[in-house]
Amino acid sequence: MNLNPEVIFGPKGPLSKKLPYFEYRPSQVEYSQAVRDIITKGKIGLLEAQTGTGKTLAYMIPSLESGKRVMISTGTKALQEQLYHKDIPLLQKKLGLQFSHVLMKGRMNYLCLLKHERAQIEPVLPDKNSVSDFEEIQSWVAETETGDIADSPVADDAPIWKALTISADACLGSKCRFFNPCFITKLKQRAEDAQILIVNHHLFFADLSLQIMNGYSIFPPYDVVIFDEAHQLAEIATHNLSLGFSERGFRELFSELSRELQILRTREKQNVEDAQNWAHKVGESVSKLFDRFTTMPQKVRYDERAIADLAQNNAMVLNERFNRLLQSLLNFVDKTEDMPQLYRRLSAAQSSLAFLLQGSDDAYVYWAERNDTREWSLQASPLDVSGALKKSLWPNLQAAVLTSATLFIDDNSKKVKEELGIEQSSDKKFPYNFDYPAQACLYIPKHLPEPTAPNFAESAGAEICKLVQVTEGGTFVLCTSFSNMRIYERFLSALDYPLLVQGTRSKQTLLKSFLKNRGSVLLATMSFWQGIDIQGDALVSVIVDKLPFAVPSDPLMEARIQYLRKQDRDPFMDYQLPGAVMMLKQGLGRLIRTSVDYGVLAVLDRRILTKMYGKAFLRNLPAMPLLHKLDELREAFGERREKFLQYH
Numbered sequence: 181m182n183l184n185p186e187v188i189f190g191p192k193g194p195l196s197k198k199l200p201y202f203e204y205r206p207s208q209v210e211y212s213q214a215v216r217d218i219i220t221k222g223k224i225g226l227l228e229a230q231t232g233t234g235k236t237l238a239y240m241i242p243s244l245e246s247g248k249r250v251m252i253s254t255g256t257k258a259l260q261e262q263l264y265h266k267d268i269p270l271l272q273k274k275l276g277l278q279f280s281h282v283l284m285k286g287r288m289n290y291l292c293l294l295k296h297e298r299a300q301i302e303p304v305l306p307d308k309n310s311v312s313d314f315e316e317i318q319s320w321v322a323e324t325e326t327g328d329i330a331d332s333p334v335a336d337d338a339p340i341w342k343a344l345t346i347s348a349d350a351c352l353g354s355k356c357r358f359f360n361p362c363f364i365t366k367l368k369q370r371a372e373d374a375q376i377l378i379v380n381h382h383l384f385f386a387d388l389s390l391q392i393m394n395g396y397s398i399f400p401p402y403d404v405v406i407f408d409e410a411h412q413l414a415e416i417a418t419h420n421l422s423l424g425f426s427e428r429g430f431r432e433l434f435s436e437l438s439r440e441l442q443i444l445r446t447r448e449k450q451n452v453e454d455a456q457n458w459a460h461k462v463g464e465s466v467s468k469l470f471d472r473f474t475t476m477p478q479k480v481r482y483d484e485r486a487i488a489d490l491a492q493n494n495a496m497v498l499n500e501r502f503n504r505l506l507q508s509l510l511n512f513v514d515k516t517e518d519m520p521q522l523y524r525r526l527s528a529a530q531s532s533l534a535f536l537l538q539g540s541d542d543a544y545v546y547w548a549e550r551n552d553t554r555e556w557s558l559q560a561s562p563l564d565v566s567g568a569l570k571k572s573l574w575p576n577l578q579a580a581v582l583t584s585a586t587l588f589i590d591d592n593s594k595k596v597k598e599e600l601g602i603e604q605s606s607d608k609k610f611p612y613n614f615d616y617p618a619q620a621c622l623y624i625p626k627h628l629p630e631p632t633a634p635n636f637a638e639s640a641g642a643e644i645c646k647l648v649q650v651t652e653g654g655t656f657v658l659c660t661s662f663s664n665m666r667i668y669e670r671f672l673s674a675l676d677y678p679l680l681v682q683g684t685r686s687k688q689t690l691l692k693s694f695l696k697n698r699g700s701v702l703l704a705t706m707s708f709w710q711g712i713d714i715q716g717d718a719l720v721s722v723i724v725d726k727l728p729f730a731v732p733s734d735p736l737m738e739a740r741i742q743y744l745r746k747q748d749r750d751p752f753m754d755y756q757l758p759g760a761v762m763m764l765k766q767g768l769g770r771l772i773r774t775s776v777d778y779g780v781l782a783v784l785d786r787r788i789l790t791k792m793y794g795k796a797f798l799r800n801l802p803a804m805p806l807l808h809k810l811d812e813l814r815e816a817f818g819e820r821r822e823k824f825l826q827y828h
């Protein structure tokens with residue numbers, strides 16, 4: 181079959197004949213041609229195209245045409261699933277294309293046969309509910325070919341999976357008794373034969389980090405990568421190139437060690453007293469270290485003097501105790517199945533902790549954070565991942581396409597390229613697909629105080645209630661802080677609309693409930709809204725309380741600001757403002773997903789009108805009516821809703 185995009189996506193092409201809802205879109209043809217050009221000429225290209233372009237099929241066709249092994253990396257597991265279960269089967273069925281493709285997720289998404297065997301003989305299940313879950317899993321294991329826990333009858337966030345999955349560093353690999361039938365081994369074998377590999381950014385960069393550290397990769401060699409939702413890459417790369425040591429991780433590692441020492445003592449008749457003694461002492465030192473953090477703020481940078489002193493005082497004792505423990509364990513390294521891996525993990529934990537407590541590498545920001553269950557973790561994140569990617573990623577690829585609805589600011593992709601270490605690329609911004617002036621409107625009330633005013637949250641809460649009444653719910657309220665979110669929650673609970681609040685249930689449950697109960701209002705912070713896809717009139721209003729600048733006191737943000745200042749750059753103009761502009765564009769992207777969607781984007785932050793930098797936000801949004809009064813909004817919204825109802 182001729183896979184030229186002009187033919188495939190043309191007005192008389194095979195898709196137009198086979199898909200009843202096919203719509204000829206010149207921008208889709210142009211987009212697909214651009215992907216083809218990047219792949220055939222072996223370049224890097226950044227392509228900004230909005231929802232509605234039909235990007236997925238448009239990058240799939242030239243990928244298949246190239247005959248190369250192409251890796252498609254998506255922002256979330258949900259998008260991976262959509263590609264694997266919906267888009268690709270559609271292409272195969274409608275165009276009769278034959279090609280092999282594999283869906284690859286992180287290791288913790290697959291049942292580990294070794295742990296499954298242990299669960300049958302040892303009391304490792306976390307709670308009573310897990311007993312019935314385990315029975316269901318037993319029948320599923322006998323049938324499943326992939327071991328993907330998302331396909332099992334038990335929810336993939338059920339506590340039992342902790343006991344039945346395994347992390348990369350704990351897996352026994354080729355030394356495992358189950359290596360041949362192992363689902364991960366089989367997955368890798370299928371990947372070796374596949375033309376298209378579907379992964380997600382977290383897995384991609386976790387693998388890159390492994391490659392940088394020890395040259396190991398779970399992926400077979402590939403030629404081209406297509407990064408969908410590429411605006412997330414810098415953040416996800418930073419996360420995966422960070423080092424960490426957490427109280428919880430340490431506790432889990434030490435409970436595995438205790439179990440192993442117990443086996444050595446009872447089954448292997450070994451004298452493990454010395455090892456147990458040093459394990460106890462290491463545990464004591466770690467608890468002492470984290471105890472000292474209890475009076476600290478929830479998230480704090482290391483280079484604050486008090487913490488540096490505190491960390492370093494403990495570092496020497498802790499390191500010495502770890503050394504003694506490892507020395508003692510050397511006697512047993514080949515005595516049990518798990519001991520070699522356990523020894524390696526303990527040794528890695530020791531080095532990470534030593535690095536974290538030293539806190540002296542200028543390329544990193546060191547910080548400590550307490551989670552909701554009051555457990556601490558120490559982190560070191562690279563201030564800049566561009567160098568690592570410039571060295572270890574881009575030169576190893578024949579071609580790469582980075583695509584998203586938000587890559588450009590003021591018609592250039594400088595910020596994204598700088599963050600990712602891309603020096604040369606061929607970039608293109610595709611025009612908007614939707615009739616924004618007819619479908620949407622932008623509401624910016626002038627009467628609210630500035631967000632820095634003490635009464636802002638109360639005034640914004642009252643305004644949000646009025647907006648919810650105008651649109652009769654169907655609202656996302658995207659908050660810049662948890663404290664404001666609580667105030668808005670108080671205001672909104674006086675209204676009679678189903679209210680959903682981030683943190684009360686899982687993200688998936690909240691979204692399902694939002695879709696099911698028309699007129700719902702969902703309150704969430706910025707991190708929640710990425711990648712959400714709600715079409716139609718379930719969502720007709722997106723309210724942003726403040727311009728979405730990242731919190732400058734966040735350790736990573738604060739350190740990046742200092743880092744840019746040291747380079748004589750303006751952190752506000754070069755980093756904070758472009759980041760916030762992209763976030764706002766993302767917010768609008770949640771609202772209008774198809775050509776019949778409609779609604780209002782409300783920005784309750786008047787600085788968008790009064791400050792110079794406000795213009796950057798306005799000129800990076802598509803043109804649409806700008807309204808300042810509630811009556812005007814009521815009318816404009818009503819017109820748009822009426823038009824929508826005519827379609828349905």
Ligand code: SF4
Pocket residue numbers: 291292293294295346350351352353354356357358359362363364365
């Ligand atoms: S090889 Fe690793 S993932 Fe597979 S069964 Fe063994 S321990 Fe589990």
